[in-house]
Amino acid sequence: MNSHSGSIEAGGFHLRYRIEGVGTPTIVIGSARNLPHLFSQRLREHLRLVFLDHRGFAAAPGPIDPTSFALETLVDDMERARQALGLERVAVMGHSGHAYMALEYGKKYAAHVSHVVMIGIAPDLSTASQQAAERYWQESVSPKRKAVFQANLQRLPDEALVRLPTAERAMQTRLRNAPKIWFDPQFDETPQWEGVERNEIIRRVWDEVFPAIDITRGLETFRVPVLLALGRYDFLVAPPSSWDPIRPYFRDLTVRVFERSGHTPSYEEPDLFDAELLSWMNKH
Numbered sequence: 091m092n093s094h095s096g097s098i099e100a101g102g103f104h105l106r107y108r109i110e111g112v113g114t115p116t117i118v119i120g121s122a123r124n125l126p127h128l129f130s131q132r133l134r135e136h137l138r139l140v141f142l143d144h145r146g147f148a149a150a151p152g153p154i155d156p157t158s159f160a161l162e163t164l165v166d167d168m169e170r171a172r173q174a175l176g177l178e179r180v181a182v183m184g185h186s187g188h189a190y191m192a193l194e195y196g197k198k199y200a201a202h203v204s205h206v207v208m209i210g211i212a213p214d215l216s217t218a219s220q221q222a223a224e225r226y227w228q229e230s231v232s233p234k235r236k237a238v239f240q241a242n243l244q245r246l247p248d249e250a251l252v253r254l255p256t257a258e259r260a261m262q263t264r265l266r267n268a269p270k271i272w273f274d275p276q277f278d279e280t281p282q283w284e285g286v287e288r289n290e291i292i293r294r295v296w297d298e299v300f301p302a303i304d305i306t307r308g309l310e311t312f313r314v315p316v317l318l319a320l321g322r323y324d325f326l327v328a329p330p331s332s333w334d335p336i337r338p339y340f341r342d343l344t345v346r347v348f349e350r351s352g353h354t355p356s357y358e359e360p361d362l363f364d365a366e367l368l369s370w371m372n373k374h
Contacts (some may be wrong), residue, residue: 095122098174100167101158102151103137104144107171114204114371116181119168119195120188121147127282128185130360136368137181142171144191146291159291161299165195172202181371183207185354186326187215189301193316197308205371206316210353212328213336215301218260222328227270231325239269257288265373270325272352306339315342315374319363321351344370 095108106122111134118125122141129139143165157163168191172180181204184192186314189208192269196206246266251259261283269275337343344368345363348355355365 098167098171098374099184100170101163102345103145103148103158104311105145105148105167105171107143107175108141109138109175110137110141111137111171114181115140115177115179116175116183116207117142117145117168117172117192117195118183119186119191121286123147123176123286124282125150125185128354128357130356130364132360133356133367135366136364140175140177140180142173143170144168144188144295146289146295147287148289150289150291152288155269156294157298159294161194161303162198164191164299165304166297168195169199169202172199177215178202179204181205181207184211184357185209186211189302190300190305191304196314196316197312200217200312200314205374206314207319208316209319209356210321210324210327211318212332213305214303215296215327219328219332222327222332223250226329227325230329232267235269239267241268242268247367250373256293260288260292267287270352273321273323273350273358280339289373300374306336309339309341310334313341315370316340316344317370318343318345319355319366320345320347321355321358322347322349326353342374346370 093110095106097104097106108126110126113136115138117140119142122143122187125141144167146160152307179202180194182195189211193205193208196203246262251262254262264271264279268277318333333345348359348362351358
């Protein structure tokens, strides 16, 4: 399987990339070290996957200027990478909050984008969406799954969590939240994050940038096809029904809900995810 890696300089940050597979070039934004774990080898037989860091997953060159994590800056970094790698027309894919980056890149650079794939995300990260996620958890989850979560909370209560170093706290938070993230409520995702570098941009992007995005802005002229892949057992974000008021804004939106997945259908149901994604891409 064809693969190679390197880095691209962007505002003093060195953004790693890893390219694997053959076929339609597809930029997958997030962490070039974490993301390859989330997609099957079979998919690499059809797509040339370009796993790309954003600035939050790169070593900081020094004190971080707030402009370093502006949405437009992060989106323009993706375009810088596309040009540097000599890619013409690409599909773009984002998982979780990075789905917003994929969509916003598609809007700004539509002439170079064939498809947008958004995985495991709600239409926004507002307080109302967080409340909807909590209601979905309370009203939909079995006692057994809730018991696993309560055991996790007792093992690592908030007062112990906040005393951990930043990187360790982030990892332990995800492990504690496994029943809300994964179809398997006891899944251990630690190996997926080994060697993944983070800096303070991560927190600022999630706390400030993503919650401020209005994804409906610009959709009136946006014609690139969009696939939205959601997990039925994803309790980390608002449920699939939260998209119902937003769907009419899209000119070409396909929604697929995976019944045995949580936050990451590409990893949890890889065969079905691959089949649905490739079929959709072929039709569009």
